[in-house]
Every structure is written in structure tokens, then in C-alpha cells.
Amino acid sequence: MPLPARKERLVVVSNRLPFILAKGEDGEWRITPGAGGLVTALLPVLRDRGGVWIGWPGAHANVEEVRHAFTSSEAGYTLVPVVLTPEEVHKFYQGFSNEIIWPLFHDLQSHCNFDPSYWRVYQEVNRKFARAVLDESQPGDFIWVHDYQLINVAAELRGRGVSSRIGFFLHTPFPSLDIYLKLPWRFQLLRALLEYDVIGFQTLRDRRNFIQCVRALVKDAGIHGKGQVMLARMNGREVRLGVFPISIDxxxxxxxxxxxxxxxxxxxxxxxxxxxxxxxxxxxxxxxxxxxxxxxxxxxxxxxxxxxxxxxxxxxxxxxxxxxxxxxxxxxxxxxxxxxxxxxxxxxxxxxxxxxxxxxxxxxxxxxxxxxxxxxxxxxxxxxxxxxxxxxxxxxxxxxxxxxxxxxxxxxxxxxxxxxxxxxxxxxxxxxxxxxxxxxxxxxxxxxxxxxxxxxxxTYDVFWWVDAFLRAAIEKDLSAFPLMEDYLPRANHEVGLR
The missing domain is CATH 3.40.50.2000 (Glycogen Phosphorylase B;)
Known part of the structure; x- marks a missing residue:
């Protein structure tokens, strides 16, 4: 699935940078490769295309030290650190992200701690990430935000007049309506997601759950189309809803x-x-x-x-x-x-x-x-x-x-x-x-x-995943996205030999 000739610069935004910053015994900062599905999937693509990766470096340090450490790295693209305070790490990352969204989106709502202060700090940190995007992006860039920690970034950017294409990929599942309704900030998060131009989900089930929530909670939204990419229309805006299972190299x-x-x-x-x-x-x-x-x-x-x-x-x-x-x-x-x-x-x-x-x-x-x-x-x-x-x-x-x-x-x-x-x-x-x-x-x-x-x-490797997502954001003709041949709704099955 080759991309169109037009090739926009890519600005990746994620909670963590693909490299981790830590101090050595000599007191100097050291950069080590990160781990996880997102890093595994995106590093080979960003090395190939070039661009900017914005994220938290995983260390408590002053801004000047962190920027100097990453400026001197040789990653093959620009690394932009967003420095978080200990309170922000506690309430944004450990709190809202991992004590609310993570268990809720995995159908484990009994594990949730709906502390109101977590939501306030989540908004503040998303605002901080949005400011970093404003500082580093250029008109015409494609801004690609990743995962549940940064759902509000597009809404913050739109509020500051950014008109560039902004995409969002959710690496976790998206819960069904009855579970999503438990979230006290369900309306705010759902409308924040609808500020993106394209939203990618891992499975048909995740997108179906999201559409069910939109239809129930966003009265002015209409859902259209079928296949791998569908459309949500509201207030003159159009959001593309795609299914792009992430993969590996x-x-x-x-x-x-x-x-x-x-x-x-x-x-x-x-x-x-x-x-x-x-x-x-x-x-x-x-x-x-x-x-x-x-x-x-x-x-x-x-x-x-x-x-x-x-x-x-x-x-x-x-x-x-x-x-x-x-x-x-x-x-x-x-x-x-x-x-x-x-x-x-x-x-x-x-x-x-x-x-x-x-x-x-x-x-x-x-x-x-x-x-x-x-x-x-x-x-x-x-x-x-x-x-x-x-x-x-x-x-x-x-x-x-x-x-x-x-x-x-x-x-x-x-x-x-x-x-x-x-x-x-x-x-x-x-x-x-x-x-x-x-x-x-x-x-x-x-x-x-x-x-x-x-x-x-x-067939459906990490490069297919990136190309499919970017095509969904760029191309006008969505008929180019039939369902993956191997990616059909799961039928009843029996475990064992067949």
C-alpha cells in the first residue's frame, strides 16, 4: 500500500520519548533506548522518514540539562523532551493515566481511582505537550499523537488556532458504552477525541465501542460509511475513524x-x-x-x-x-x-x-x-x-x-x-x-x-500500519480502504485441533 507522492513532515507526540534519560555514576546524563510496543513500531519508520518526536524523557531534571542531553544525541531525527514535575508524574501518569484510563479501558473499572485532582493535572500536562508541539511544528506538518495519556492535545492545539492535520492512535482497547459511562469526565474526553482529523483503533470492536459512545453522548454527531475507514460529522467538521492493527518490523x-x-x-x-x-x-x-x-x-x-x-x-x-x-x-x-x-x-x-x-x-x-x-x-x-x-x-x-x-x-x-x-x-x-x-x-x-x-x-507489518494511517488522513477517496483479508469479525470458535 504505497503512500501518495505528497510526503508531509511527521511530528510524533507520545507520553514517553523512545530514549530514556538517566544519570550515570559520574553525574553525566546518559540516553538509553526505550522499550514498548510504540517504540518498537515507530522507531524504524521515523528513522526512515525523519521528523520530530515529542515526549517525556523519564527523568526529573531541569529543562536546560534535558534539552542539552537530547540535542547531542544522534537518533537520526529531532528529540524534544517535555519535562514533568514529580507532582505531574504522580497525578498525570500514575494517577489519571494508570489509575483511571488504563483499568477502565481494559474493563477493570473496580481498579479505578476517580480522584478529581488527577483530571486537573491531566489537563495541565496535555496543555504542556500542546505548547511543545506549537514550538516545534511547522505549517503543513502531520501531527500524530499517541495513546490515552494525551487525548486532550488536539483540543488544546485547536484552541490555539492550529489547523494542521492531527491524528490520534489509541494503542489500548476502547471500552463499551456501559463501562465508559463510569468515567466522570466522559463528555470532555469524547469531545476532545473528536477534535482530531483521524482516529485509529486496533480492532473493529474498539471502533464499534467508540461509535456507540459517540451516538449516545454526542447528539450532533452523525456516523457514515463502512469498511476500514468511516466518518463522523458534526458542526461542519469531519473525523475519520479507522481500524489499523499495529504490527512489527x-x-x-x-x-x-x-x-x-x-x-x-x-x-x-x-x-x-x-x-x-x-x-x-x-x-x-x-x-x-x-x-x-x-x-x-x-x-x-x-x-x-x-x-x-x-x-x-x-x-x-x-x-x-x-x-x-x-x-x-x-x-x-x-x-x-x-x-x-x-x-x-x-x-x-x-x-x-x-x-x-x-x-x-x-x-x-x-x-x-x-x-x-x-x-x-x-x-x-x-x-x-x-x-x-x-x-x-x-x-x-x-x-x-x-x-x-x-x-x-x-x-x-x-x-x-x-x-x-x-x-x-x-x-x-x-x-x-x-x-x-x-x-x-x-x-x-x-x-x-x-x-x-x-x-x-x-503482509500487515509496521510499515503497512503507518502507511494505512497516513493514507486515511491524507487521501480523499476512502474506497481505497477495504477490510484486511485476515481481519474479519471473530466468529464462534472452539479451542483445540481443527
């Missing part, structure tokens, strides 16, 4: 996974745990990832099917995240208790330990080696906007002898539903059955399923 992952160095690391992992199938879980420490439920399902599979004993090992990698928040500290403790209980029950003399628990950040090479070594991947969040781990695993399965067990509530399920084994992560016994089905799956069926998932991910 497939070729880069597949190429690195196929390299001799990674192949050797993967082989070493299998040699360390011989004569068994390796099952892999890789997750950030977060309650939406359902790590305790997954561990319980694995334990249930071991209890019900003795044939798995000494023939499978689960490697559960947990990436540290938000450990200073009590709820996340409690989650880590719970995970470690479950691991200890299952290992205590099933570990056998001779060296077989059912679960190998890894709590640390992995380098990219280490992660790809794990992907390459594992015959089964467990990607079972309670809810996810997309989940790029599922796609990375498939891209790295160069031998195509692997099985993906995937939550039906992950955005990736809409694209990979026909070939992954879909599970309800709340269903412990159902997930256990899927683990056994994956373990028993014949090689020819594994290859049939994995080959088709890899082909779909290769």
Missing part, C-alpha cells in the same frame, strides 16, 4: 531470528532443557496480562495430564514495571507464590522443574533467542489493545514448528483467530486443555498454522 525479527548467533542461542536453551517442549510466556508486570491465571492453568494441566511431566517446561519471563505502585508489588508477590507452589508440588528428582521464572529485562537478542527456542507460546492477557509479543513470536518462529495459544481478548486475535489456539483467560480449565492440545499437535498442523500466521503478519 517482521523482516527485521525474522532476519535476526534466522541468524547463526540467535540459532545457536536457541539451541543452547533447548540443550539446557532437553527432551521436552518449551512453553514461553513474556509479559510486562501488569494485572491485565493475567499471569497468575496462566500459571494456574499450567498447574491444572500438569495435575490432569501426567503425560506432561518431564516433557514440558514453562519459561515465564516477567519484565519489571511500575514496581513503586503497591498493586504491582502485590502482583509480583502473588506470581512468585504461585510459581513456588506449582514447583513445590511437581518438581521431580533428576532435575525437572516445571516453571522457570525470570524477573528481569531481556535484551532484544535474548528475547529473540527465547522466541526461537520455544515450541509453544502462551499469550493470554485479560484484555490487550494488540499484543505485539504474539506477532514477534510468530515472526521469530523460522522453523514454523511452533504453536501460539492466544487470548481471544487480545487485539491480535482478530487477525490470527483462524490459526492460533484461542482461549478465554478467565477459563482456567479451558486454557489447560489448550496447553495439552498444543503439546499433542502434529508437526504438519503446527506448520500449516504457523506459516499462515507468519504470512499475515508479514
Amino acid at each position: 517482521y523482516d527485521a525479527y525474522a532476519r535476526e531470528a534466522g541468524s547463526p548467533a540467535i540459532a545457536e542461542k536457541g539451541a543452547q536453551l533447548r540443550q539446557l532443557l532437553p527432551n521436552r517442549q518449551l512453553i514461553l510466556g513474556v509479559d510486562r508486570l501488569d494485572y491485565t496480562k493475567a499471569i497468575p491465571d496462566r500459571l494456574e492453568a499450567f498447574g491444572a494441566a500438569l495435575a490432569r495430564y501426567p503425560e506432561l511431566h518431564q516433557r514440558v517446561t514453562l519459561i515465564q519471563v516477567v519484565v519489571p514495571s511500575r514496581e513503586d505502585i503497591p498493586r504491582y508489588h502485590e502482583l509480583r508477590t502473588r506470581i512468585e507464590q504461585i510459581v513456588g507452589r506449582i514447583n513445590g508440588r511437581f518438581t521431580q528428582p533428576g532435575g525437572w522443574v516445571p516453571i522457570h521464572y525470570v524477573f528481569q529485562n531481556l535484551s532484544r537478542k535474548e528475547l529473540i533467542a527465547y522466541y526461537r527456542a520455544a515450541q509453544i507460546a502462551l499469550v493470554t492477557p485479560l484484555k490487550d489493545g494488540m499484543n505485539l509479543v504474539a506477532k514477534e513470536y510468530c515472526a521469530c518462529s523460522t522453523d514454523e514448528d511452533s504453536v501460539l495459544i492466544l487470548s481471544e481478548f487480545a487485539g491480535a486475535a482478530a487477525q490470527l483467530q483462524h490459526w492460533a489456539l484461542l482461549v478465554n483467560p478467565y477459563d482456567i480449565e479451558g486454557t489447560a486443555e489448550a496447553i495439552v492440545a498444543a503439546f499433542r499437535m502434529p508437526l504438519d498442523e503446527r506448520r500449516w498454522r504457523m506459516r499462515r500466521m507468519r504470512r499475515s503478519i508479514r
Whole structure:
């Protein structure tokens, strides 16, 4: 899907910069690469196109120090830091973003803390980001704002007379009307979203939920069209509503996974745990990832099917995240208790330990080696906007002898539903059955399923995602956006062999 000849400069705005600022032992600031789905997806694109990336650097420092550190970097594009005070980090990021929007948009409203001061600081920080955009952007730029932390940026820019095209991509799910109504600031946020020219969602379900909320809460809005891009019209304005599932740089992952160095690391992992199938879980420490439920399902599979004993090992990698928040500290403790209980029950003399628990950040090479070594991947969040781990695993399965067990509530399920084994992560016994089905799956069926998932991910890669989003913002003829062939509404399914 090639872009039109017209190529606008790109201004990316996100909560975090793709590089993290931290002080070394010598007192000098150091810049290290960031992590996460957005960074993984956008860095190769911005390096290719050039432009500006605006975001928080992840450190408390004065403006001059931060600007000097990023001015001297060689990222290949301009990095513009937005410095936040400790109070802003607490009330905007930890507060409104992660104690209100994050749980609400993941259908976990019981986790929300609707503190009114969070909303006030959220508005102030969005205003600060908007001022940074005003300072760095030029007429004709395409301004691309990312994710739930910065919903108000377009409204702030419009209030200052900015007429440039402004797009917004929501990386999380969008909740259904009955859940969205719980938000005290539901009208303000919805109207702020409608100040963008194009809004991108991960799935058809997310866009459908958004349209339901608009129809119920914005009386002067009309929704028109069908297909991958629809229109919302109100007060003489037109907002394009598109479905653009985010993806990965497939070729880069597949190429690195196929390299001799990674192949050797993967082989070493299998040699360390011989004569068994390796099952892999890789997750950030977060309650939406359902790590305790997954561990319980694995334990249930071991209890019900003795044939798995000494023939499978689960490697559960947990990436540290938000450990200073009590709820996340409690989650880590719970995970470690479950691991200890299952290992205590099933570990056998001779060296077989059912679960190998890894709590640390992995380098990219280490992660790809794990992907390459594992015959089964467990990607079972309670809810996810997309989940790029599922796609990375498939891209790295160069031998195509692997099985993906995937939550039906992950955005990736809409694209990979026909070939992954879909599970309800709340269903412990159902997930256990899927683990056994994956373990028993014949090689020819594994290859049939994995080959088709890899082909779909290769076709709809990160570059397709960026091109599709920018086309939706630029092109006049929206008939150029038929639904993705592999991205159809999810039908009823049964977990297991088909």
C-alpha cells in the first residue's frame, strides 16, 4: 500500500520519548533506548522518514540539562523532551493515566481511582505537550499523537488556532458504552477525541465501542460509511475513524531470528532443557496480562495430564514495571507464590522443574533467542489493545514448528483467530486443555498454522500500519480502504485441533 507522492513532515507526540534519560555514576546524563510496543513500531519508520518526536524523557531534571542531553544525541531525527514535575508524574501518569484510563479501558473499572485532582493535572500536562508541539511544528506538518495519556492535545492545539492535520492512535482497547459511562469526565474526553482529523483503533470492536459512545453522548454527531475507514460529522467538521492493527518490523525479527548467533542461542536453551517442549510466556508486570491465571492453568494441566511431566517446561519471563505502585508489588508477590507452589508440588528428582521464572529485562537478542527456542507460546492477557509479543513470536518462529495459544481478548486475535489456539483467560480449565492440545499437535498442523500466521503478519507489518494511517488522513477517496483479508469479525470458535 504505497503512500501518495505528497510526503508531509511527521511530528510524533507520545507520553514517553523512545530514549530514556538517566544519570550515570559520574553525574553525566546518559540516553538509553526505550522499550514498548510504540517504540518498537515507530522507531524504524521515523528513522526512515525523519521528523520530530515529542515526549517525556523519564527523568526529573531541569529543562536546560534535558534539552542539552537530547540535542547531542544522534537518533537520526529531532528529540524534544517535555519535562514533568514529580507532582505531574504522580497525578498525570500514575494517577489519571494508570489509575483511571488504563483499568477502565481494559474493563477493570473496580481498579479505578476517580480522584478529581488527577483530571486537573491531566489537563495541565496535555496543555504542556500542546505548547511543545506549537514550538516545534511547522505549517503543513502531520501531527500524530499517541495513546490515552494525551487525548486532550488536539483540543488544546485547536484552541490555539492550529489547523494542521492531527491524528490520534489509541494503542489500548476502547471500552463499551456501559463501562465508559463510569468515567466522570466522559463528555470532555469524547469531545476532545473528536477534535482530531483521524482516529485509529486496533480492532473493529474498539471502533464499534467508540461509535456507540459517540451516538449516545454526542447528539450532533452523525456516523457514515463502512469498511476500514468511516466518518463522523458534526458542526461542519469531519473525523475519520479507522481500524489499523499495529504490527512489527517482521523482516527485521525474522532476519535476526534466522541468524547463526540467535540459532545457536536457541539451541543452547533447548540443550539446557532437553527432551521436552518449551512453553514461553513474556509479559510486562501488569494485572491485565493475567499471569497468575496462566500459571494456574499450567498447574491444572500438569495435575490432569501426567503425560506432561518431564516433557514440558514453562519459561515465564516477567519484565519489571511500575514496581513503586503497591498493586504491582502485590502482583509480583502473588506470581512468585504461585510459581513456588506449582514447583513445590511437581518438581521431580533428576532435575525437572516445571516453571522457570525470570524477573528481569531481556535484551532484544535474548528475547529473540527465547522466541526461537520455544515450541509453544502462551499469550493470554485479560484484555490487550494488540499484543505485539504474539506477532514477534510468530515472526521469530523460522522453523514454523511452533504453536501460539492466544487470548481471544487480545487485539491480535482478530487477525490470527483462524490459526492460533484461542482461549478465554478467565477459563482456567479451558486454557489447560489448550496447553495439552498444543503439546499433542502434529508437526504438519503446527506448520500449516504457523506459516499462515507468519504470512499475515508479514503482509500487515509496521510499515503497512503507518502507511494505512497516513493514507486515511491524507487521501480523499476512502474506497481505497477495504477490510484486511485476515481481519474479519471473530466468529464462534472452539479451542483445540481443527
